[in-house]
Amino acid sequence: MNRKSYTTLEYTKIIEKLTAEAGSPGGRKRCMELEPMQNLAEITAAQQETSDALTRLYRRGGLSFSGTRDVRASLKRLEIGSSLNIPELLEVCSLLETAGRAKQYARQNEGREEDSDSLEPLFSALEPCSNLSSEIRRCILSEEEVSDDATPALRHVRRSILAANDRIHSTLTGMVNGSARTYLQDAVITQRNGRYCIPVKAEYRSQVPGMIHDQSSTGSTLFVEPMAVVKLNNDLRELYLKEQEEIEHLLELLSNQTAECSEELARDYELLTTLDFIFAKAKLAREMKATCPEFNEKRQIYIKEGRHPLLDPKKVVPVTIRLGEDYDLLIVTGPNTGGKTVSLKTTGLLTLMGQAGLHIPAAEHSRLAVFDDVYADIGDEQSIEQSLSTFSSHMTNIIRILNEASLNSLVLFDELCAGTDPTEGAALAISILTHLHKMGIRTMATTHYSELKVFALSTEGVENACCEFSVETLSPTYRLLIGIPGKSNAFAISSKLGLPDFLIEDARGHLSEQNESFEDLLADLETSRRTIEQEQEEIRAHKEEIRSLREALEKKQEKLEGQRERILREANEQARRILQEAKDYADQTMKDFHKFGKANISASEMEAERTKLRERMKKTEKALDQDTQKKPKKALKAADLHLGDTVRVLSLNLKGTVSTLPDAKGNLFVQMGILRSQVKLSDLELVEEAVITAKQFQRTSAGKIKMSKSASVSTEINLIGMTVDEALAHLDKYLDDAYLAHLPSVRIVHGKGTGALRKAVQGLLKRNKYVKSYRLGEFGEGDAGVTIATFKQE
Incomplete structure (x- = not known):
């Protein structure tokens, strides 16, 4: 590819960011040399490596390659028989230890099928040579220090050196503190030329026999090696030479x-450098929140919510760009600083990044084409913020592009043919774009010329786009709208800024009727677009609300089914026990009567047994009558009931609302919470209670019905006699109805009993999002058998 586009589209800045993510000199060199590829298989493989490295980063964290040292020069020295010095051996050790860490990193969660990715062969080929690295680390402590225990001979030599040093210090200390003390300048032991000496005053030179090694700058002090330690110093010198030989x-x-x-080391260096380069791409993708694009050879581009990677991610507005499907030429119009150039650069830069194997900052399933070259004539070819170049320099660049561009090229023009007479510039721009369009070259251009808007509208395979501008705020929104040509907004902006109306009207008079009609058409298109977008947004909101309600309904239905199954299970179990008890009692009774028949039992005893049996049966029938055969206080007539009346179903001991009027047989449907059942008129009792009517919500200007119903809800609910599950189901529905009816508070009757029902009720109230507070009833309200709940006010 032509390298000029790298600078124009700021690809070089992306490479700088990529290089900063690498941890080794070799990895940074690979990053700096990265260029876009033209082979689809190579691009796909590079993208897969980046994706796999990114997956490992998110799953296992980062991997440091800072210890990767280039040891190839050292290996060359080994080939010719040379020995390595301490720093070179430490570099070899660092490389092997880095390979060992990388190998261990790859072994995390080893064996899982998802871990078998494109990087696995690279990690598997690493050879840490652990024995060599451990031996180097054992023997060499630092660049200046070799371990005493590296070899037995070295340990022996160093012990001898310590002993010789001790003897020399002992001899010199005796002289300094004894016979020679009066002849010394200071009572110290020093070294000159690697030999131990004492500082003797010049006038006493003859009193201290020995070798003079140095003197002070004034000449008053001589540094003398006494004859008593000359042989000891010689021995120490020999030991140091032996130490060096051992090292x-x-x-x-x-x-x-x-x-x-050496072969493993050379291979490890290449593998670690490659892995460092791949993980640098993954780190850059993580920083930019980038995704892997899909590639095609149909020269189609679909960048979904793409973001320019060099702009502030908190401020950049994503753009969606299509090119090459229904049209091969896209003309972008709009005001200055509206984002046209950013959209242009985003297209070119993301194309280069994708072909280089880098992820792009765009939404999933974005598509890029594989181009042989990308040409760009943008601004001063330095940055988005700076001004345009001259017409002549632009035209020189355009001519070069026209001569070199081929069918598999992507061409980007910013303000095509600007900087000259508008009429001639527009005509020239149309000619250039027509030429590229006929060649089928994918082209994207920005312009201010209205003639190009008409050209796009009237030419097949050419599409308009614009960068949205808000006249109300006099600022761009940076949104790219494909299919809609941009409006100049010059008159609207001038009016907002305070230009007198008579000047604006005079300016309108200078416009041709055709231009004015075209601008009005653009304004109508813009208004229609905004209306459609607003309606689509409302539709999306409605769909989300419906989805939430459906999920809530499904959860309630599941809960109801669970309660129903539990109730049936308990009822069947209770019926089984009753039947078993009746059977056992009947069997016992039959045994008793058989015994009475065989034995000589008096009639009075048999009659007493029969009386006990009758009393037990009457007691059972009485209990059933109390539970299931409650009669209303007064008989209801069909005329007494109206739709929406609150009634009590006596056989179920539940409150409900009349949903249909009685038929000729006296049957009607009653809604009890989420249950709707058909009951007889004689099984109902009319409930008279306070009624609070909910607010009426009217139709909005947008044509939506927010809420239009009036709910009649009692201020009290009675849960006595219900199981905990039944009570909570009724209470949950009742609280919803009461809150919608705007009741300030409600009274929940649960009784005292064991306290289990009261505890469950208060637990539900605590979790309810629109219950402000709750408390037990006071004296006169029902005491501990009642809970008063207060709702939050809107």
Whole structure:
């Protein structure tokens, strides 16, 4: 590709950001050399590597490659038989330890099928040579220090050095503190040229026999090596030479071991450099919140909610750009600073990034084409913020592009043919774009010329687009709208800024009737677009509300089904127990009567048993009558009931609302919470209670019905006699109805009993989002058998 576009589209700045993410010199070099590719298979493989590295980053965290050292020069020295010095061996050790960490990083969660990705072969090929790295680390402590325990000979030499040092210090200390004290300048022991000396005053030189190694700047002090320590210093010097020989021998041994692993070291360096480069791409993708684009060879571009990666991510407005499907030429119009150039650069830069194997800052399933070259004539070819170049320099660049562009090129023009006479510039721009359009070259251009808007409207395969501008705020929204040509907004902006109306009207008079009609058409299109978008937004909101209500209804239905199954299960179990008890009692009774028949039992005893049996049956029938055969206080007539009246179903002991009037047989439907049942008129009792009517919500200007119903809800609910599950289901529905009816508070009757029902009721109230507070009833309200709940006020 032509490198000029790299600077024009600021691809080089992306490479700088990528290079900063690499951890090793070799990785940074690979990043700096990264260029877009033209082979689809290579691009796809590079994108897959970036995706796999990004997945590992999110799943396992980062991996440091800072210890990757370039040891290739050291390996060359080993080939010719040289030994490595301490820094070189430490670099070899650092490389192997980095390979070991990378190997361990790849082994995390090893064996899972999802871990088998494109990076697995690279990690598997690493060879840490643990024995070599451990040996180097054991023997060499730092660049200036070799371990005493590196070899037995070195340990022996160093012990001898310590002993020689002790003897020299002991001898010199005796002289300094004894016979030679009066001849010394200071009572200290020092070194000159690696030999131990004492500072003797010049006038007493003859009193201290020995070798003079140095003197002070004034000549008053001579540094003398006493004859008593000359041999000891000689011995110490020999020991230091032996120590150096042992260190060199050690380095030779370590170098020989390193030479045996030279192939692994060379391969490790290449693999770690490659992995560092791939993970740098993944880190950049994570920073930009980028995704992997899909590629095609049909020269189609679909950037979904793309963001320019060099702009502030908190302020940049995503743009959606299509090119190459229904049209191959896109003309973008709009005011200055409206985002036209940003949209142009985003298209070109994301194309270059994608073909370089980098993820792009756009939504999932964005599509990019594989182009042989990307040409751009944008601004001064330096940055978005700076001004335009001259017409002549632009035209020179345009001519070069026309000569070099091919069918598989992407061409980007910013303010095509601007900077000259508008009429001639527009005509020239139309000719250039027509030429590219006939060649089928994918082209995107920005302009202010109205003639190009008409050209796009009247030419097949050419599409208009505009960057939205808010006349109310006099500022761009930076949204790219494809299919709608941009309006100049010059008159509207001037009027908002305070230009007198008579000047604006005079300016309108200078417009041709055709231009004025075209601008009016654009204004109508803009108004229609905004109306459609607003209605679509309302539709989306309604769909979301319907989805939420459906989910809530499904949850309630599941809860009801669960309660129904539990109630049936308990009822069947209770019926089974009753039947078993009746059977057992009947069996016992039959046994008793058989016994009475065989034995000589008096008639009075048999009659007493029969009386006990009759009393038990009467007691059971009485209980059933109390539970299921309650009669209304007064008989209801069909005329007494109206739709919406609150009634009590005596057989179920539940309150409900009349939803149909009685038929000729006296049957009607009653809504009890979420249950709707057919009951007889004789099984109902009319409930008279306070009624609070909910507010009436009217039709809005947008034509939507917010709420138009009047709910009649009692200020009290009685839960006595219900199980906890039944009570909570009724209470939950009752609280919804009471809150919608705008009741300030309600009275919940649950009784005292064991306290289980009261505790469950208060637990539900605590979790309810529109219950402000609740308390137990006071004296006269029902005491602990009642809970008073207060709702939040809107």
